[in-house]
Amino acid sequence: MELKILTTFKTIIRTGSFSKAARQLNYTPSTITFHVAQLEETAGVRIFEKSGRRMVLTQAGEALVPYVDDVLEAARKIQNFQYDISDYRGxxxxxxxxxxxxxxxxxxxxxxxxxxxxxxxxxxxxxxxxxxxxxxxxxxxxxxxxxxxxxxxxxxxxxxxxxSPAHFYASPSVAMRCPDMKTSRQTVADITRVATPMPGEIRALLDDYLSKKEITFGNTIELRSTQTIINLIENDMGVALLPDFAVQDRVTRKALAVVPSEKIHVRxxxxxxxxxxxxxxxxxxxxxxxxxxxxxxxx
CATH class of the missing domain: 3.40.190.10 (Periplasmic binding protein-like II)
Known part of the structure; x- marks a missing residue:
């Protein structure tokens, strides 16, 4: 049996459908169906059944998973095996x-x-x-x-x-007029909070800090990219909580400044x-x- 059939099996489990597995593996839907048929013929049992819009494992299919994992793991070991361990590959x-x-x-x-x-x-x-x-x-x-x-x-x-320590950062001009983040029970009306959306660990850290200090912002800019957040606050768009390691060079160049706050650490x-x-x-x-x-x- 070809390893790609077992890879198809695992991809269907992960994505929950034949069509999504086909797109992820760049196969035609008929290829996915053929792979499943081949595996079921070899195992002698039905391994998938439809539940709503998802394909789920039968009891026999669930029992098959650890055996497939063992085969794929063994294949990875062979692919990474080296006679000379100093020559790392894979x-x-x-x-x-x-x-x-x-x-x-x-x-x-x-x-x-x-x-x-x-x-x-x-x-x-x-x-x-x-x-x-x-x-x-x-x-x-x-x-x-x-x-x-x-x-x-x-x-x-x-x-x-x-x-790692983290601080609130803003451009020097925004930092000069931004209230410090040490003062509790305040509303920051004229400065925009720039943050990643939930769920996100840095965002959760930010929300927890502001909640405990009872600090609210008038408005927020949300985006996923940390690099873009840094670019925005560097261009006077607001204030953001960031790990120090992400902005050390900009602080050194005085492109960003720290807005005072209590100690915050990111583990x-x-x-x-x-x-x-x-x-x-x-x-x-x-x-x-x-x-x-x-x-x-x-x-």
């Missing part, structure tokens, strides 16, 4: 929030690339919750998130990455699936990560 998929991917991880990834230039790095910009989902679905090998729920730890292994974590086989590239990544943290801690 692919490594990393998911992280955009702010970390753009402003925190490049130095780490540069070290990894220097030691393993033949590894294909696949980087995915995702919200923290989407990173957790991708780890569960095994569509990323390693994920970085800003928060971990207790239920996340049931199937995933997380380790603390770092705790981040690095995670993988429990019992996931670590390819040589993954093992190297965690070695580089440990060295990176040791260097940062000593500074």
């Amino acid at each position: 692919a490594l998929t990393i998911g992280a929030p955009e702010s970390m991917l753009c402003f925190r991880l490049p130095t780490l990834l540069k070290r990894l690339h220097r030691q393993a230039p033949h590894v294909d790095l696949r980087l995915r910009s995702l919200t923290s919750r989407d990173v957790v989902t991708a780890l569960h679905e095994d569509t990323v090998d390693i994920g970085f998130v800003y928060s971990v729920h207790e239920k996340d730890r049931e199937q995933l292994d997380f380790r603390a990455f770092e705790s 981040s974590f690095c995670g993988t699936r429990k019992n996931k086989w670590h390819s040589p590239a993954m093992t190297l990544f965690f070695d580089v990560l440990s060295e990176y943290k040791d260097t940062a801690d000593s500074c």
Whole structure:
């Protein structure tokens, strides 16, 4: 049996329909139907049934999942196997929030690339919750998130990455007329709050802080891109809560200024699936990560 049939099986489970699986895999609908028929013929059981608009697993299909996972995992091990472990190859998929991917991880990834230039790095910009989902679905090998729920730890292994200070930032001209964020029970009528939409960990941190301080804003600009938020506030569009690491260069250039507030910290974590086989590239990544943290801690 071809591995692509098993990949089709897993994609249908993830997307919930034959048509969505076809679009994601760039197959025709008839190819998806053929793959399912082949798998059902080999297994000797029906593996999918329709429930509303979704295709769901039969009891036999659910029992088949761990066997398919084992085969696909074994295939990944073979694809990444190296006779000379010093010559790292294969692919490594990393998911992280955009702010970390753009402003925190490049130095780490540069070290990894220097030691393993033949590894294909696949980087995915995702919200923290989407990173957790991708780890569960095994569509990323390693994920970085800003928060971990207790239920996340049931199937995933997380380790603390770092705790980074965060502040309210605005352009120097806006910062001069913006009320400080230390003062409780105030309405900021003339300054726009610029933030990522919910759900988002930085947004949740912002909303929690403003709620506790009983601070309200007259209006808000919402957008997903941290880079665009930075560009907006640099151009006098408002004030935003951001991790310090995302704006250090602009603060140094005096393009942005801090609006005083109480201490705020953003915690981040690095995670993988429990019992996931670590390819040589993954093992190297965690070695580089440990060295990176040791260097940062000593500074």
